[in-house]
Amino acid sequence: MARKKRDLRKKLYTKNRLVILNEDTFEEIFSFKLTLMNVFVVFSLGGIFLILVTTFIIAFTPLREFIPGYSSTQLKKNATQLAIKSDSLAVALKKNEAYIKGIQKVLRGELDYAKFNKDSILSEAEETPHLNMKASEEEMELREEVNNIEKESGSGGKTGNKNKKAKK
Numbered sequence: 643m644a645r646k647k648r649d650l651r652k653k654l655y656t657k658n659r660l661v662i663l664n665e666d667t668f669e670e671i672f673s674f675k676l677t678l679m680n681v682f683v684v685f686s687l688g689g690i691f692l693i694l695v696t697t698f699i700i701a702f703t704p705l706r707e708f709i710p711g712y713s714s715t716q717l718k719k720n721a722t723q724l725a726i727k728s729d730s731l732a733v734a735l736k737k738n739e740a741y742i743k744g745i746q747k748v749l750r751g752e753l754d755y756a757k758f759n760k761d762s763i764l765s766e767a768e769e770t771p772h773l774n775m776k777a778s779e780e781e782m783e784l785r786e787e788v789n790n791i792e793k794e795s796g797s798g799g800k801t802g803n804k805n806k807k808a809k810k
Contacts (some may be wrong), residue, residue, distance in 0.1 A: 654679045 654677060661673040700706050707714045779787070 654682075 656677060658676050658678075661672055662671045663669065664671060704714075706712045708768065716730055
């Protein structure tokens with residue numbers, strides 16, 4: 643086992659000469675002294691450099707749009723603009739439908755024309771979020787406490803009471 647390692651190490655570091663000759667005149671054009679380790683290192687570094695350059699070209703140029711799974715930036719921009727337009731059109735459609743329903747009620751006689759107001763109909767068409775607007779027990783206690791303080795001090799001492807509350 644140790645002998646195989648020595649033989650491999652010896653082969654890797656044995657110096658060889660690479661000579662390029664002119665075939666007609668046998669004139670030496672240039673020559674290199676190389677070892678197998680040097681050749682391995684040069685090819686490894688060349689491969690890594692080639693991978694890095696390819697990755698850079700794909701990542702930072704429009705070539706990435708040709709890779710499946712990547713979409714173009716223009717396509718993304720168009721999609722967001724169309725989504726915004728469709729949302730605004732849906733809101734406008736709801737308002738128009740509510741307005742038409744109100745006009746139909748007036749025409750059928752279900753609603754007096756004097757009570758018919760475009761703003762009130764449009765406000766009905768707008769969706770309001772359903773929030774829990776009930777006061778909690780702590781809030782009710784705080785309201786009662788503030789009312790008691792205001793009754794005791796009258797209308798002139800509101801700012802002083804706020805400072806007292808902040809200190810608690």
